[in-house]
Amino acid sequence: MHRMNALRRVDLNLLVILDALLLERHVTRAAERLHLSQPAVSHALARLRDLLGDPLLVRAGAGLAPTARALELAAPLAETLAQVQALLAPNAFAPASARRTFRVAMSDYGAAIILPGLIRTLRHEAPGIDLQICHASREGMLEGVLNGDIDVAAGVFPDLPGELRSTPLFEERYACLLDRQSLPADGALDLPTYLARPHVLLEMRGSGTPEIERTLTALRERRRVAVSLPHWSVAPQLIAGTDLILTVASRALDGIDRTSLAVVPPPFEIAPFTFVLAWHGRRGGDQALNWLNRRIQEGVEGGGRVPVS
Template structure:
């Protein structure tokens, strides 16, 4: 009976507001996200503090920071709201009439591979579905899926937490990009040349290209990284007219200008890897998310 009395005190809208507050960590931004007034969100926060017996969010400068109790609530709150949404959703998902926003996390490499075909599919089959794309390190993308800030992450994730599910999109291997004039006509890219040249490293918030470094470490060799940057799109332009070498996933080099640039295999073994889609197991009943996953998988070779 006590449990029922406790439940009667909780308005589901309060949980939605708490989810927005924990995500935005700012009353005004949470109000804008929910299309509510700032006083309404402030009043809801006061009720939540009373119900849960905790400040939940405390002021820090211009924003708010969550208390330890609030941080404990992030994952179970996201799971509870997802289950309620799945329970209340119509029995059948209708792509042509659906209106929904999905949050996808991926690198700009992943975006270049996944998005062009996916966007064409959505415009033809589900024009009411919108996408919000974010990017970050592997760790931050998985964390976003776990805490509910991200619906789907696409990338390479050697370590997968138990609460997440994944499906492979494709197998990928590495290739090297060089200026065509930086090698003599009959020369090959051998290991001594590779090690003697300066390199461009694509690095996202400290994650680095670990597979390449591990392969070199196995040979007891190291390369000199002359430029480290987080932007995939600009990296090929840095190679033209220089002695630099860029070692990256091969699919990102499909549209390279073959007149001035040369794509060759690495002169040592770098294991291939699997590019996957990741979502939370609590979203298994979400028909719209399942449909979106299927469309991404179907377009993986495009």
Template sequence: MHQMNDLRRIDLNLLVILDALLSEQHVTRAAERLHLSQPAVSHALARLREMLGDPLLVRAGAGLVATPRALELMAPLREALASVQALLAPNTFDPASAKRRFRLAMSDYGAAIVLPGLIARLRQEAPGIDLQISHASREGMLDGVLNGDIDLAAGVFPELPHELRCTPLFEEQFVCLVDARRLPASGVLDLPTYLARPHVLLEMRGSGTPEIERALTAIGQRRHVAVSLPHWSVAPQLIAGTDLILTVAARGLQGVDQPQLSVVPPPFPIPSFSFVLAWHVRRGGDQALNWLNRQIAQVIVHG
């Protein structure tokens, strides 16, 4: 009975405000995010401090910093709010009338594969669904899903934290893009030529291409990287008329239409990899998110 009385004292809106405050660590930004006035959020913070017996956010220079107690609260608070949202959500999801914004994380490789078909499908079937796309390293994307900043992350995640689940989208192979005139007379890219030539490395915000380097290490070899790029789209344009080699995932070259370029197999084994959607187990009851998850999978299969 005592526990029930404690629950009756808690205003759920205060927990929503606390979540915004801990995320933004700034009263004004939290107020803007919640569409509330700054005095209302300040008043809520005062009530939260009294209720939890902790200052929660303390002044540090021009900003605010979360206390150790506040940091402990962040993950369980978001999990609790997600559970409440799933509990109160309607049993059925109607894409035609739904109004939601989803936050997706993916590289430009993933965006090129997923977004064109997905956006076309959403505009036709669910025009009220908005997408916010972000880009980070593999670790950054998974951290975003774990802390609730990201709803779905599309990428290559060989190891997932136990709190996350994944929806496999496709299995991918590596290929090499070269200038056709710089291939050996046999038309085959052999290992001595591969090792002697300079390479373009895609190193997208710390993720790099570890699969290629690991495969080279496995045969006791290294390659010379002449150009290292943080993004995908310009890389194929650097190959024509040069001796450079670009070793990339095959689907990333689907839009490349230059007759002077050749796509050939790498001259050493590089394991394939799974491209997946990662999502948090606590979101398993979110029917809207489950619907979006299915749409992405169908786009990959059917276009």
């Protein structure tokens, strides 16, 4: 009875506004997210401060910074709202008639693996769903998921923040791409040759391939990076006719023309990595996003094939 009386004193819409404020850390942006006026959100923040006995968000530069109490509330609040959403709309998502845009972050590598099958699935099952694909560093992807700018990210994320959830898509290993004429006579790549050659590095804003560098550091070795690129498309063209080596995830090389190029294992053991989908825990009740995540996972597992009716 005491709990029911306490709930009667609380306008649950205030919790939705608090969640938006904690996401945006800006009154105007929170108002835009909620389709409310700025004064309405400011008034709600004043009521929340009075209700919880804490400033919750204090001015910091052009935005707002959460207090310690607000940070404590963020995760349980997001989980609670997600559960309420699931409770009130258990069967709300109908793929065939849905109209929605998802913002998905992935690299060129992820796009090549995920998008062909996923797009075919969407056109077949949910033609009203649109995708906005963005490309960022690992850190940029996770930041986008945390602040709500990105719905789901596909990538390699060894250290996910506690607020995020993930599901594995596949395990991957590294391979080396070389010009076929630059291979040693026996067709194998040994460590001295690998270290003596210049390398091409694919990186986005400094994220690079830390797994390779960590492995070489453990071996007390270093490689020389002659060319650093933020995208994949031109990389194979740089290898042809040169002594350069490109070390990348093996699936990225599946469609390579091997007439002039060769794909060989690295001459040292690099630990495999897991490619995952990551989304915010507060989105657990978002059935449309759950559906999209399942379709991505099924597409990767099934090679992107779409059933024909």
